[in-house]
Amino acid sequence: MNTSPVYLDHAATTDINRAALAALTEQMTRTGNPSSLHGAGRRANRVVDEARGQIARAAGAHPSEVIFTSGGTESDNLAIKGLFWSRRAANPDARLILLAGIEHHAVLDTAEWLQAQEGAELLWMPVDADGVLDLAAATALIDDHHERIALVTLMWANNEVGSVQPVAALAEYAAGYGIPLHTDAVQAFTSVPTDFAASKAATMAISAHKIGGPVGIGALLVRRDVVLTPTQHGGGHERKLRSGTLNAALAAGFGVAAEAAAAVRQNEYERLCALRDRVIDAVAELIPEAVLNGPADREHTGQRLPGNLHYTFPECEGDSLLFVLDMLGICSSTGSACTAGVPQPSHVLVAMGRDARTARSVQRFTLGHTSDERDVEKLLEALPEAYGRAKKAGMAADESSIHTAGTGFTR
Structure with a gap:
């Protein structure tokens, strides 16, 4: 196996x-x-x-x-x-x-x-x-x-x-x-x-x-x-x-x-957009409260990177969701990082007008040249359970202890 x-x-x-x-x-x-x-x-x-x-x-x-x-x-x-x-x-x-x-x-x-x-x-x-x-x-x-x-x-x-x-x-x-x-x-x-x-x-x-x-x-x-x-x-x-x-x-x-x-940019763009849209459609059904951040670009007009999926999952720490997903075999990324035990909000979401609490409850999934339908299906299989467990764990700290600097986000 x-x-x-x-x-x-x-x-x-x-x-x-x-x-x-x-x-x-x-x-x-x-x-x-x-x-x-x-x-x-x-x-x-x-x-x-x-x-x-x-x-x-x-x-x-x-x-x-x-x-x-x-x-x-x-x-x-x-x-x-x-x-x-x-x-x-x-x-x-x-x-x-x-x-x-x-x-x-x-x-x-x-x-x-x-x-x-x-x-x-x-x-x-x-x-x-x-x-x-x-x-x-x-x-x-x-x-x-x-x-x-x-x-x-x-x-x-x-x-x-x-x-x-x-x-x-x-x-x-x-x-x-x-x-x-x-x-x-x-x-x-x-x-x-x-x-x-x-x-x-x-x-x-x-x-x-x-x-x-x-x-x-x-x-x-x-x-x-x-x-x-x-x-x-x-x-x-x-x-x-x-x-x-x-x-x-x-x-x-x-x-x-x-x-x-x-040489394959245009074909790869369409392929990754199709995989991305598959996730967007499924998440809307599986986790209706999840919010896609950034332009949806359903017409594939180049408003969004083709392999990018960035979500707010309300009432859970992004780090918690990342760790649960990791245990379930999914490697993702988060817009927050833990510095001295204090979760940090994504500076990008703060610039976009989100509050600090919302800006900590995020997860990024990015597809690439080795990604395929099986990867998408495994993500969709694991995501509801991971979100449920992370949400049950709750938020690590209230907003009064949160600072907006130092997200630690990788490119």
Whole structure:
């Protein structure tokens, strides 16, 4: 009897693509620093260049715009700090960072660090009840404060509730004032169309292990006319933006994964949407009080990530539900994490207008390239029992002891 757990946390990380694994392992047996001038170095450099081209094609970018990093977090740090420092150097009054409360902590914490250490000021853009940016309000903020805005940052798709954001519209509007926009596209890349050139974004963060590539490598796409101040220094690699010896093996795996995921993107989008809709329909019958967070997107118009399901399950701790599901063989994720014994609400749901108690009673299920009907059926079989047990356990603390910081939510 197969007792393997059902993995429904593909937004956190997903299985490596077999072709990507083959490319990775092949290159790991070969020696050569891509910066060396001898034959082994030139061979490694060709591997990196090929991967750079594969990623660029998948992302709608020029190969020279692909700057390799260690992953999405480093890419966000390089973009936000680099843009802020370069813009402030050109105009000391440009200290405002325009952002929304739904951003991943790689963006939020970087912006807050700049606020605490570098004199940045944060200007918050509102989102609606589905976690989608209020574009009219955002553009009004740009109109009112454009002379002091250093940069705008808006994730392409939210990692918790799956809402896809109007990145291109906001980037184009900001560009009218000469303001650069950074977008964290870690969740969106190869799941929904993410054409870097067409988006008008200045920078875009992506990561390999979210799309079937290896852990430990990502990229920041940097438009060729954009000036960034580096966050680390050394040999001047990657257009002098990110010094450090390039890992040809990881790059090869990333490139193959990007090419493979891009090739099947539309078919995979429809397949995952169908599985997602199957869960939505069934949960509505099995647990009527459960609330789907984010756009439903039943017409598959790209308003929501295809494999994302994020629910509020009233009157139970998200952590409790996660642990019961885990015991029943279902791997999921929660918008809350326990810090010193105190459950924390999802900062994304708080930004969407939910109260702290509701924002603790959530669960995220994310489908990926290995997900199938059997996974969905096992989830639906386990979920009513898990919810019943978690609800019986109740809420761990009343709202007076709850803080909104530090959700600990994985991408």
